[in-house]
Amino acid sequence: MTHFPVEKIRLDFPILEEKIRNKPLVYLDNAASCQKPNAVIDTISHVYRHDYANVHRGVHTLSVRSTDKFENAREKIRAFINADSTKEIIFTKGATESINLVAQTYGKANLKPGDEILITAMEHHSNIVPWQMLCEQTGALLKVAPINQQGELIFTEFEKLLGDKTRLVAVVHMSNALGTINPVKKIIDLAHSRSIPVLLDGAQAIPHMAVDVQALDCDFYVFSGHKLYGPSGVGVLYGKQALLEAMPPYQGGGDMIRKVTFEETEYNSLPYKFEAGTPSIADVIGLGAAIDYLNDVGMDTIAAYEAELLDYATEKARQIKGLRIIGEAAEKGAILSFVLDRIHPHDIGTMLDSLGVAIRAGHHCAMPVMDFYEVPATARASFAMYNTQQEIDVLMNGIESLIEVFG
């Protein structure tokens, strides 16, 4: 095991001291949402105690202070994903809203009947449904590139589906249901060679690896704050400036305009054009604090530690008779999805909960993935930087015991 100061890190996450059903909490539902360090909790509390006012609209001291902190968080996020400019960082409610924004602005403006949007068979519902809605509105068609039994994109099929009519590629960077990390650079290079823009759904990837949007050269990148150790209610849309400039606005309202008369409205410049209404101010600042925290630990250090956790868990899981891992891609993030012979994931979830272990049981908002594997649902343990090998032992012992109880 490389040296990773996990015990020190755990002290930064106060919820990890909770007892669940009189047992120490073992929180393995990080892909659904992860826990918050003191740095984030305290920052949000500090904002409300000392710095809070609406942003971008007051001349008074607090409004200026609040605006400064808000815009400072935008700069932190820009640096974190290495975007070229803060104009390219749009605050949204989360990954879902970011995708809907692109569909309803870029998509509506650029898609015609018969045009195609290409996704993969491992997408989260939030990277399926907004495109289906757009297809209904525009007459465009949704194409789906298949996956293999390991849960990997079949690249040759993807390439075949990338046709003359494809106007947009929207692909998950890392799958929440399977853990698969897609070959996004290869996808982007191929799509760009045919002048097709690419949106990456980074909701799962961003907490687990360093992301450089310029190196990737993706056109859009979306993620949620709450899966990145930050608060819920805030997310990000990164878009290349030229694309964002050309896109019509999303919602109308305050902040997104420069000048309004009843005859005519002039839209604000980037990024404000896409930020109508009062944003989730303290949460944006809290997300900035999460990013400071992540930078202190180091994304590459986190990635290396989590890879060891996943290897450890995978090896242990393989030793359990009757356990089938769902998703065994060669490139995989810290997610272990599995099913047990004759034991439904919901029973697994309730039984493990009684041991203090929180996992997710269900379809993970990826029903097409469940259909592909012909399972109604899976149980999923997903790891974060504060998890330990001992916690994985508790999980695995729990699984072995519940198999025994079910008989």
Added chain:
Amino acid sequence: MFDDLRDLYQEVIFDHNRNPRNFRVMDNADRKVEGFNPLCGDRLTLYLKMSGDVIEDASFQGSGCAISTASVSLMTEIIKGKTEAEAEALFKTFHEMTTGKDEAIQLEAVGKLAVLAGVREYPARVKCATLAWHTLDAALKNEQKSISTE
């Protein structure tokens, strides 16, 4: 190891999960309704054979968790020979028992179904136990369609 769960997972539930009763397709069914819980992907098909307003036979097919499988298995046993009105009354009592609205519920009134009373302490699992009964309710109302817990 799972002592805390004894109220929820009673031996009867494991038994019905391992060996579900009336688990078969009924070719000559008068009523056939599908139940679906989108939250967990549980699906079941309920078959009823009626004789006047008496449920002469009941069976099911489908896959679900132990709670939902035991619930539908127990239900098919208990409703056989009951009139529609009796079955509806049982549904109502069962619903009250599992959602815990009536603390003073008479467990004797539901007979064997009392083993499912434990779900009231697990709000996330109540729908597992009630799916069978919502499906029955639809079948008795002769709604020939799929029903959903959501």
